[in-house]
Amino acid sequence: MNVTRLKELRKSVTLCRSYCYKLNEARVADFPTTYDTRGVQEHWDKIWKNNAYFTPKNDSASFRMILPPPNVTGVLHLGHALTVTIQDVLARWHRMRGDSVLWVPGLDHAGIATQAAVEKYLFATKGITRKQMGKEELLSAIQEWKTTKGTTIVTQLKCLGASLDWSREYFTMSKEHNAAVTEAFITLNERNLLYRKKDLVNWSPALQSTISDMEVELLEVSKRTEILLPGYQRKIPFGEMVEVAFQVKNSDEEVVIATTRVESMLGDAALAVHPEDARYSHLIGKEVFHPLRECFIPVIADLSVRRDFGTGVLKITPAHDRLDLEIGRKHNLELIEVINEDGTMNDRAKSFKGLQRFIARQKILDHLADKGLLRAVKDHPMVIPLCSRSGDVVEYLIKEQWFVRTQKMAEKLLAATKNNLLRIEPGKLEELWIERLENTKDWCVSRQLWWGHRIPAFKCSNSSETRWIVARTLSEAQEIASKFGSGWDVQQDEDVLDTWFSAGLLPLSAMGWPRVNCRGFYPLSLMETGHDIMSLWVARMAMLCDELTGQLPFEEVLLHGVLCDAQGKKMSKSLGNVINPEYVIDGISLEELNKRAQESFDTGVLSKSELKRTLSVNSKTFPGGIPECGVDALRFTLCAHNIKSDRISFNVIECKTNKHFCNKIWQACRYVLLVTDDGGIEQPTSLSAVDQWILSKMELMVERVNQNFAERNFYRAVNAVRQFFYYEFCDFYLEATKFGLKNGDKDTVEGHKWTLGKCLEVSLRVLAPVMPYLSEDLYSRLGRKLPGFLDVPSLMEAPYPRQGEVGQRNEVLEQRFEDILRVVTRMRNILSQVSRKSLLEVHVVLEEDERYQLFAENINFIVATTRVPNLKIVRRDEYIVGEESVCHEEADCKLYFVLSDKQVEDQMKKKILSM
Incomplete structure (x- = not known):
């Protein structure tokens, strides 16, 4: 081919590509050249609100959720955005599928977390403490904090596009929720599922309150490590094992114990050894002299003692250790409490009284060393329990608290799970769910805070005894106490309930229970939240609500992973x-x-x-x-990850890439407007192969998206959308139409125009749950100028595309086009390695007549998508290989690249061989 002819062909391709953009520029006069989010969100938020799209269609809802209420401790972060996006996608998808959707928003008072946050704020800004302020002033400051943070959180939720029913917004410290908490507490008491007892609890000295297991963070250290703790001027060492000698009574023999908690030695009630440990079996039943308590304590045998830990001798401090308490109760040992609620040593600590516990630790070590009883101080790996709210080391103290019996409730929940009445997603967590239920422990619900629901229990005292009454009000408690006789002083418990207690009632209380009938809104269709609170919240919710109503609060639990950084x-x-x-x-x-x-x-x-x-x-x-990046790109990015993974890594670079995808969608819509006109386009009676192919691929995309939304595999749904729109529609089909629209006959042109519009109309409806603002904006703009778009004020009123909507799939055609796409992709890769100025022609040589016919019929598609104007489709038996060509085999065909430059030809041969 001569150079003049080659230039003419290249010019033809250029003209073809620019042709479309000169057709109907007036149609895009009000269509910005790039995607811009400014003003779009406010516009559609107003339309959604004015049309009350977020409220259920009637007095019941076929799809029901509650948003896990954000704590008013602060503002939302990306972890919250993940939860919101997952639930909003499902809410929008179900609405478009015709379901009446209820999605309820709320805020959690988060007792311990909020009080701790406000105390830090007051100390940092005003230099005052809780005790200096007093209860009423602190509660007033917390209420002001809640108002400020709550307003910010609601604004953030709306900015994320959350289609929540704001008319039902709740706060877990409202009067209505307090009534629900009281009713639940009284019901549990009436069913003998509530009791008050002295037991070992997680205690935060800095907060001076019991805390839940969730609020305990475990810090692992492998050796001596110094940590700065609240209330201390210098760092405190941890990760040390101390060995101390105890003298056996009436003997020269000594027993060496090993401990990491020297300060608790003042509460030792015994030493314990394994009954089969030959080193110490002769000491069982004897006594040893305690060097700090200065008295004799017994040596006992217990199977729970680990012979390989430390020296094999365990000091038993029942009042400050969980295992020790179990051993102590089995052997009727004394509970000796030596640490105060504020973390200082008490009267039982003798000369160490009043010292902070870790200052006392060093003093005790010095004392033991002076007495010649300190045998060793060694590096030792250990786990330090820290209060997540204050950073203080958690103490285990004996406190009289209220407990909920959970075993029977857990057994019912366990049976429901095993009988498939409750589904846990992802399935891999069901085993852990079952294990936790099988090993459930009674739940301590008392908290020594000022911010929270006061426990509806009353202490009735006279000169000789104390009784506890559970009642709704003080007057009710006084009436009950009067039946005991006269002289009773009745005072409400000063403690408040664990935040998780009120949170555990939310499927009921958020719907108005107990004051209104929840029929139609209970149970929830889905409970979706992070897997890290599966036991602390989801299981307790299921147990409490099932106990109170006789019906599980949800049939499906979806647990997403923890959001991480890049x-x-x-x-x-x-x-x-x-x-x-x-x-x-x-x-x-x-x-x-x-x-x-x-x-x-x-x-x-x-x-x-x-x-x-x-x-x-x-x-x-x-x-x-x-x-x-905009909210649509953020939502798309969050959905693009497997939410069922344990960890989900978020990278801002991905979000920026997805903003480019938003712009790709925008540009595709703009192009379609350019190549169409105001005249109506009826669905053609016959379509070209490329039109049929893209419609079949769109049908596959719709099928996959619906299936994966139903299975909660958002990333697969998003991948299906991206695969279709970015690659198949924009990268291949849209490019191919540029030749057909300029050079094709009337049927081809009409077929392309109708198919382009149909693909956009369906794709924007598919995208709406994930990218609501972009989809709404584009659908509104295109709907005024393209036929086939629905006349609706919002996609909220449009049906979600379903399988079969655009026709039946043509899997045979799809497979045949796969051959073409593989060839096109390989040609692109090869041509990206060389200068196109040296390219004279590309020959696609095929063996089979059927495949030759397919490629020949779609030569414009190949030319458009490879940008190779001088392309020939040839049968193998008619082709003569030229000396100046470079060959590459792909998809049962041979590609010959004819080059004008011998040097480039040699370079290309090497590159092709290396592929």
């Missing part, structure tokens, strides 16, 4: 890697990020070390700040 580290204040969703939606500079971190430090939200880490992470991870 490096796979859990997002937390301590690591300094927490990202707020508005930073990604609106974008933020590094300077502003650091300014926000400094403000958090100034108000007590971040500690000094947390601020330092945050500034360091910001500088390393976001040296140029975080780019503006």
